[in-house]
Structures are given as structure tokens and as C-alpha cells.
Amino acid sequence: MKLYEYLAKEFFRAAGIPVPAGRVCESADEAARVAAEVGPVAIKAQILAGARGKAGGIAFADTPDEARQAAGRLLGSELRGYRVDRLLVEEKLSIEKELYLGIAVEGSARRPVLIASAQGGMAIEEVPERAIVKKTLDITWGMQPYMARVLARRLGLEGVLARQFEDIALRLWGLFRRYDAELVEINPLAVVSAPAGAGEACAGRAAPRLVAADARLNVDDEALYRHRDLPRVEEGTDLERRVKELGLSFVQLDGDIAVMANGAGITMATLDVLARYGGRPANFLDAGGGAAAEPMAQAIGVLLETHPRVILINIFGGITRCDDVARAIVKVKSERGLPVPLVVRLVGTNEDQGAALLREHGIAAFRQMEEAAARAVAIARGGDS
């Protein structure tokens, strides 16, 4: 689960990581009020997509009037497929230099990895490998302060900035562990030399300091059950959310062959095979391992709502039992009918019981994925039902 920047910054602030003064706004008037309080502001669209700056989702305003106008333009607009409902309005920083600091899970190392660069900002992904420093961490021993010092030195930081960097990195590690994060990230971690804004007590001080100009906190979905205190951020289309509530993985695509399979690998392979045969998948629906009949029946119902020309169900049962799949299909057929052709491929655990049950209800099942995919494409192309 990704948290919006304004939410992530609340957690960063609570953890003692310096963030700009400001707050989230849902109206242009409110944005103007924040500008009146903190002076020149940055106005940032709160969407879950990255590369927001490049998409025009960040504006600057020197006066409350300018802030009102800029906020009015952004609110309600659409950026990278997301409607902008909220803005983060915060003090505009005089940034001298942009650093990058993040902690992620490195799968190949089976460990967390601390990543930093002296060349942060929008182009971080293009920064050459040699300008990025990494330190693999041990999940149980955690981050020791020297690790942050080593990174700070490798980035060329000295004095106060090096000490602040060490402090921020340790607090970031705390957040990573505390919230079961997949990723905590500050990009840019800004070196700011101007006096702190009116919203802070130490106005007038001109020494350089580090501020988290952006904040990212992505929480592991599988660990949400033990973080009831976290706000829930919903992502995806309405349909995608409804299927997700059934505990299944679903992505809408733009074709006309609805697909349900069991397991991410075989679902992807089913899409690949359909594409290779000239078909166009309408979705990715992974019914996962061991899905019961009821959620599968509901998932098929959702597929019907997308008005495909054909539905392809491709099951190789391991922990998923073919008789459960057959029961789901029969349930849908008897309760709401099947207005579009259904192509079923069913093999694996309890396949004989599953196939027999389908036969009783007049549904034939293929044994080969190849045949089932070819059949589905033929129906979609020719309307051959």
C-alpha cells in the first residue's frame, strides 16, 4: 500500500525527520490560507503515481492569490490517470542541492538495502551506477550509526550535514521496521541553506540543513493486518478494488477476452499465449492458490460485468481444487446464467470430480491450455459461440 505524500510526511514528521511546514488542502481558499501562514509555497498534487513533477503536478506560488489560482487549476484535474482531489501546500524551499536516500527490500540479497546518492531529484533513475552508494543491512541487527556515517562520507557530506544525514537515515530505518515498509524513500533529500520558514522556531539561522522535500512510505500489503493504526489508501479502479476485496489479484486491460487463472505465472502465461494467437485479453485475474468456490464465483461475476466476448478460465490445480472451480462455474451458471461463451481448461488436483460436475451442467472442459486458448481467440474473433 502506497501512502500519499502528505500522509507519509505526517509519519516522517512524527519520527523526527525534518519536513517542510505546510498541510494538505482540499480547496483553493485553504491553499491561499497556508500561503498566508508560511510565505512562498510549493503546491503538490497528491496522487499515487510517480514522476509527478514532470506531469505538471507541482506548482509554486509567492503570494496567497497565486496559491489560490494554482490550487484551483490543479484541483479536479487529471494527472497520469488520477484525479487530483488533494494538494499538499508547504513552504517553498531554497534548495541548494538534491540528495537521494531510500531503504528498500533487495530480493536477491533477501535483505533490506540502504541506497543513497548525491545526485537526487527527478533524474535519479538515470544517475550512473558509480554515483549511487548502497549498503545491505541485516534485518535483525538493523542499522548501526556507522553505516550512515560511511554513506555520508561517500556522498561527500561533512560537518552538520553529515550528522543530520546520519540522524535521518537512522530514523528512516526506524520507520522501515516500524511500519513493515517495502520502501521508504526521500527524493529529494534537500540541502537547504536559506533561513527556516516562518513556521519554524529557528528563523534567521542560515546554516545548511537537510529537509525531506518529498516522502514515500510503501507498506507491505501482507502486513497491514498488524498495522490497524495506519490509514487505508485505496488504489485502482472500482472493479479492481472489488476483486481485491475478494482476496484476488486483478488488473483491467483493454481487450475482449476475460481471463481467470490460478497463479501469477500461469495467468501471465495465459495472457502471453492469447496475445501470440492474436487475441486481446480484457484483464489479468489471478485467483491465487487455494481460492474457495464462493470468491471465485464472485470473480467470474465481475468478469461478466466487463462485457467480454468470451471468458477463458485456465486452471492447473495444485492447492486449488478443480472441483471447487467447477462448483464456482456451476454456481454462476445456475444463479445468473452465462450470457457469453465460457472456455474452461481444467486439470490438476481433483480434476475428474471437477470435469464430471461441469459435464453434468453441460459445460465441456479442455485438458490442454493450447486448445483452450485457441478456442477463446477463435470465439473472440469470429463471434463463433
Next chain:
Amino acid sequence: MSILVDEKTRVLVQGITGNQGAFHTRQMLDYGTRVVAGTSPGKGGQEVHGIPVYDTVEEAVARHGPTASVIFVPAPFAKDAAFEAMDAGLKLLVIITEHIPVHDAMEIMAFAAARGVTVVGPNTFGVISPGKTKLGIMPGTTYTPGPVGIAARSGTLSYEVAAALSATGLGQSTVVGMGGDRVVGLSFVDLLKMFSQDPETRAVVLVGEIGGTAEEEAAEYIKTMQKPVVAYLAGKSAPPGKRMGHAGAIIERGRGTFEGKVAALQAGGARVAALPWEVPRLVMEALGGS
């Protein structure tokens, strides 16, 4: 021969009284797996399909000497179960459970590394050495004994590939599901090393998918191998996956794409199949030419 497990492997089932645990214990017993004991806290003294159930792994180990554990324990309790098994001295864990938090998985792997324990999974279908034993949830009838080792990231897709191999008379030495999660125990490279050492295995099939860097790392190792490797990868037409912020891109650095993985594997000397049912022909060619 085979890798990881064979007919002598004595199996403990953790979470044996649950729905999945009980069902697949029956399936494993029917396949010939030597399931010697089960655990389920609070259910000690019961039996499941004639297999004695204990409250703790310690008791099961003392009485039955299992050499591997298959874990079906629900995700919130799976880390505890894995630690318990490792602390009781088990050296091979097969963690079937899915939806285990990634921080828990990292802790399990750290403890396993410290204790010298081999972990398969989590979120795996398990390990099968056809005709000998299976530790997991794969449908046993899909497999036949033979010379092909399979290492897979995806469960059902590997069933597909194994079924195609079996149908053409190409049996398998051992089939290992590495697990579909971001943090898992055994990697492609670990398994390629094991298959290289196994005299029964004459060719290795990798079943991979987009995302991560496992295939690219395997490609480097394949360059050093004597035995032929065939790969099939899913995800050519998949919707662009969830991006993990910038850090993911920095770690992967352009790796992780379908095209990148195919190119890396081919450069490493592997034959890459475009469709799952092309794998048998490529294996046949590889064996004929080696």
C-alpha cells in the same frame, strides 16, 4: 539421485490439522512421502490420517526424527513456525504458506543463514522428486521420474511445463518451486549448482517470470555450466507491473524486463522457449546435442 529430497526424507507437517495441511498430508501420504509427524499448537495427542500430532516441534523431533518440515501454518504465525523448526534442528524447510509479510520472510532467511538451514519458499508449491517423495501441494500425477531438473518461480506454470515434459517421455529428477514472493530462500543459482552436482539430472529447465533479477543472475551462472539449460518466461504481454518507487528501478537498473531476461539467458547459453509446450522439444534438442 535427486536434489534436496528423496524416498528417505522424513517429513514433519507444521499446521497439519488445518484444512490445507490435512488435505495435502493425505495427498503426500498417497504419493508415498514418509510423513512421520505433524504439529499444531493445542492439538497435541490427535491424529491426522493416522499421523501423530504434537503441540511442539521439539516433541515431534524427539520421537520421530524428521529431516524436513513442510509448513502450512497461516501467514501471521508462519515466522514463529519456521523459527521453531530451525531451533529444533531441522535443516530443510518447505514453506507453502502465502501472504507472509516480507519483513518476516527476511527474518526467516537471516536465521536460516545463521543456522545453515535450506529454505524453499515461502509461497511455494514445494519440492518433488518424482517416484520418490513430494513435499508440497503439487498434483503428483503430473510428474514422472527422469533426467530433467526444474527450478520454477511460478507454481502452476511449472505444472504446465512438467506435464508437457512428462507427455513427451521426459521425466524429472527433482522439481523445485522457489516461491512467488520477493524474498525467498533458494534462488535459481542455488538450484543450478545443486542440479549440476546431481548425476541423475542431465538438463535443467528454468521457469521464470518478469520482475526481479533472478533470471539475470542465473544467466551468469549458466555460462559456467556443463549441463544444458532451457528456460521459459511468463509475462511478455503483462501489464506494466507495480513500480516500487525509484529504489526498485535503481536496484534493477533496467533488468527485470521480459526482453532483458531473454537476452541475458540466451547470452548465457540457455535455450529460451516462446510457449510452455515448446520446452520438451528444446530439452530434447539440448540432450541430443550434448
